[in-house]
Ligand SMILES: Nc1ncnc2c1ncn2[C@@H]1O[C@H](COP(=O)(O)OP(=O)(O)OP(=O)(O)O)[C@@H](O)[C@H]1O
């Protein structure tokens with residue numbers, strides 16, 4: 253639904269830097285929204301699409317959205333949990349995956365029971381304190397802004413609690429995780445109760461949805477003899493139903509269907525074995541189903 257020009261702008265929060273920033277801007281760009289040209293720009297208006305973008309620290313985004321100052325935002329699930337804000341997760345965005353773990357000098361600690369009485373350094377005090385309270389563990393939390401891995405060596409903490417992606421920062425600092433994973437995070441779309449009533453909300457949500465769907469599918473085209481088409485379309489049923497068109501060559505048809513990106517190469521092998529030829533896979537940039 254196109255935006256009437258006098259409708260209020262949908263106010264969207266986007267990470268201005270850090271691990272989520274580039275991928276967040278990319279998804280918005282693929283969704284047809286104007287993006288800032290200069291990383292110093294803190295807000296831009298996309299008049300044509302009825303959206304105003306605010307570039308903010310990802311840690312603050314859940315607070316802005318939860319308080320109703322902004323309508324929608326992109327942040328991390330761990331940052332939402334840490335903030336205690338009342339923003340609601342509406343969609344996993346499929347990037348920025350990380351795990352949240354306790355860690356200490358390699359080999360020194362083995363279970364979360366070892367946390368009793370320790371000093372824990374973290375930038376995520378909300379998550380850590382809630383975890384300790386829930387388990388009835390007595391430990392003190394030392395809040396640091398970043399580079400928490402160094403705090404043990406510097407003697408301000410015994411253990412840390414931090415985001416782990418590849419694990420190389422921990423390894424380089426001589427640390428290792430212990431106990432079970434506390435949280436699994438990735439980038440998410442957040443909103444607040446009532447934001448759905450904004451006239452631009454549904455269009456925004458559908459555009460993001462369309463890009464994510466397009467990323468998980470590819471378009472497959474192939475030619476096959478008519479007698480094999482039933483078996484072939486059983487492998488490539490598409491979303492509604494595959495398009496089957498006659499070919500100029502007698503007894504052959506062309507088939508076109510969206511197929512999941514995962515496993516699409518194996519599907520090509522199977523179709524080729526079945527007699528399909530001219531099998532093409534093409535990327536889909538965006539879609540609305
Ligand atoms: N390798 C990573 N390092 C840090 N955060 C990551 C990583 N991979 C994914 N993330 C996610 O990114 C979000 C943190 O973003 P960001 O790195 O911008 O925050 P920050 O560490 O507070 O900022 P900065 O490091 O720029 O000062 C969290 O949701 C976190 O789970």
Ligand SMILES: O=P(O)(O)OC[C@H]1O[C@H](OP(=O)(O)OP(=O)(O)O)[C@H](O)[C@@H]1O
Nearest residue numbers: 398399400415416417418419420421422
């Ligand atoms: O498991 P890895 O792939 O090594 O990634 C995890 C590291 O990356 C982040 O630090 P960041 O670079 O954001 O610096 P910061 O600690 O100052 O936030 C995070 O705090 C870990 O230190």
Ligand SMILES: [Mg+2]
Nearest residue numbers: 270271398399
């Ligand atoms: Mg960081």
